[in-house]
Amino acid sequence: MTANYETREHDVLIIGAGGAGLRAAIEALAQGASVGVVCKSLLGKAHTVMAEGGIAAAMANVDAADSWKTHFRDTMRGGKFLNNWRMAQLHAQESPDRVRELEQWGALFDRTESGDILQRAFGGHTFKRLCHVGDRTGLEMIRTLQDRGVQQGIDVYMECTVTRLLMDGGRVAGAFAYWRENGRFIVFKAKSIVIATGGIGKAWRVTSNSWEYTGDGMALAYEAGAELMDMEFVQFHPTGMVWPPGVQGILVTEAVRGEGGILRNKVGERFMEKYDPKRMELSTRDVVARSIYTEVKEGRGTEHGGAYLDISHKPAEYVKKKLPSMYHQFKELADVDITKGPMEVGPTCHYMMGGIRVDAETAQSTVPGLFAAGEAAAGLHGANRLGGNSLSDLLVFGRRAGLAAAQHAKRSSTPSIDNAQIEQAEKELLAPFSNSGSESPYAVHRDLQEVMQNLVGIFRTDEDLKKALAELVKLKSRAAKVSVEGSRLFNPGWHLSFDLKAMLTVSEAVTYSALARTESRGAHSRIDHPSVDSAWEKKRNVIVRESGGMSRREVPIKPMPKELQEILDEDKV
Amino acid sequence: MKEATLRVFRGDSSGGQTVDYRVPVAPGMVVLDALHYIQGYLAPDLAVRWNCKAGKCGSCSAEVNGRPRLTCKTRMDDLPQDQPITVLPMKSFPRIKDLVTDVSWNYRVNRKIPPFEPRKRVEWKISQLDVDRVQEFRKCIECFLCQNVCHVLREHDKKEQFAGPRFFVRVAGLEMHPLDGLNRAGLLKDQLGLGYCNITKCCTEVCPEEIHITDNAIIPLKERVVDEFYDPLTMLFRKIRGG
């Protein structure tokens, strides 16, 4: 058989061109590796570009008392102590350097009076800690990284989707992908692979996430034998837009509350007084999301089923300067002038704390040669992520993943890939063209979103989760039968039929893990188990593929060294 | 529910035609929502780019009723509903399929521009005033709508000689970075073809980020090129220096 694919070879292949992937690429390149970066969209359009509020780093430019220790403590507390403590430590220690480095590569941040990087308040952070530029921090970050990466010589494969990791025995050997533009195939050979594919929000109906967030990287790693962990922890951001219907779920940055925004219910009560009188609007996201949900459920919601978020008590010029894109977003999409009146907001599926299980120092997964960083990896955020801790995560662990992947490549021989794997990947991908019947990938996707939204949302019960698992089984068999129209030329229906499989895999992992965790912690709230169970503080859920099926294990969490424990014990608030 | 007709280009590099689709209209709906409805229920292979659905990523550019716009920020209720709404791909780039065009040329142009390089022995202190001044240029979301309307590219197809307004905005963002140490005037003149721009301002009119491309980026850059290359004093200095 003549090859109906092109082949490319790199020392390090990076799947994903968001902050994590690009930072990994820059580092691997600096180590002398040849680096390829693959991404589903055009370069510069990954989720990172949408990040608004800022990057958390204890630079102590505004609050001199800040230090890595406080950042570490805030992160662990926010994550309800389920975080990988070593990751939380490295993250807190290294993020200031990573931000400075970004500045040296040309990123411009807002400044303090004395000319240093300005930092703003955010939920769960003790001090003003988020380095930002207005409310378009992610754009500044991704442009800086992409321009540096491209100039340094990474090869970028844009609009190219990886559908399978290729193996050489137990280690990773490459990846199979298709070009979205023309549907042709491409095989990458690589000694190391970094997964930086982001999250899974598109499995829910109301989400701040784009079409890209279908959990591909987690599903690819899982299929290759890697472990997933903490999959029950899905972050619902408290403030998404709720009206008009078309914009439902679009993010309203936490920076609105960071800059002094106030939440009220329909009768004008500042309801956070009831739920977290100390931190009020700047409580952690899990708490604020549940509070808004509860207000609405108990009949105190706004006209369109949300809460009011008001920043109009601040001077109009200040609001326009610090929150320009929010100002435009509401004006253009919802006919609301946020300098004059309140916004209507409600919870939206936003971020995945769980993901690929990695080693803290090297970001290597449980499969040799396979690394993961950014939202696709798990550990840093535990049961709940603090705002701003994702962008810093991308930089700190993106760099570590790139470094370790390049070193791994240096030590490794060229892997070999047998043709059977490639043929199998081709066959799977082309199946929807030969499937008969009329099952549409869009219809299956809509139904999946309803299942996850209604049964695996903010509040969960044993009954709902079991129902969800049963529904997922049906959806999986429907997904196997989807058929598509048209050709292989830029065909979104066809593209979705692969994405669907990934979404179903991660949805199943989320639901299994949620069912097992019979307590409420962080972003995971069980109505039938409303309190924290200390037994669940010492172990976590791990999902792995075994003889074709999904299996779950509980693994113990390593006890924290004394010096870190002492940091947590200091100043008990 | 109210309905509207979308008249969407269907085809590829070899040609095509517009096809009409009837779409239900919900309050506050944008053109991109209508395109998603078509994908989901009527034409699953309709090719469209999008990511953020909030005007932040610059993926969803198209020509709506003849005007280049972001489809995720174009409200259906701002368009006349009694006639079909036409949605065509950007004209200045080669077609791939339906509304998706080949914008890879832009990425090649970008490679010609050296990124930020700090001045020697710089102290990393910057005033907010300086940040505010360049902010405008750094807001660019690379929707390429300005590239699409600029006549130098659209009518005269000078893609080899001319970088287009997007990249003048980028150079402005670098040149006016308070700590940047490079000089890109020669590049602007010789490789990016700044001289082809005759200040028609069409680019500024379509920019969804409301960047004053012509007044704030292009004209100051043109002045810089003039100072550098045509100013008698600088020219004399160059001669003496042998530069």
Ligand SMILES: Cc1cc2nc3c(=O)[nH]c(=O)nc-3n(C[C@H](O)[C@H](O)[C@H](O)COP(=O)(O)OP(=O)(O)OC[C@H]3O[C@@H](n4cnc5c(N)ncnc54)[C@H](O)[C@@H]3O)c2cc1C
């Ligand atoms: C609206 C919004 C605002 C946010 N604001 C903030 C903030 O202020 N502060 C903060 O810290 N965090 C914020 N977050 C979260 C943060 O932006 C994301 O978690 C982070 O950007 C994820 O980065 P990443 O590098 O892991 O992935 P991404 O930036 O999402 O990149 C993923 C990449 O993987 C590629 N990819 C995926 N699947 C495949 C495949 N199968 N084949 C090839 N390529 C693939 C994609 O094309 C993309 O290039 C925000 C998120 C959103 C949605």
Ligand code: SF4
């Ligand atoms: S002002 Fe210059 S760059 Fe802008 S559209 Fe006119 S000719 Fe093109």
Ligand code: SF4
């Ligand atoms: S300058 Fe404006 S129109 Fe041009 S690419 Fe940037 S955002 Fe789009």
Ligand code: FES
């Ligand atoms: S989808 Fe991002 S700008 Fe329209």
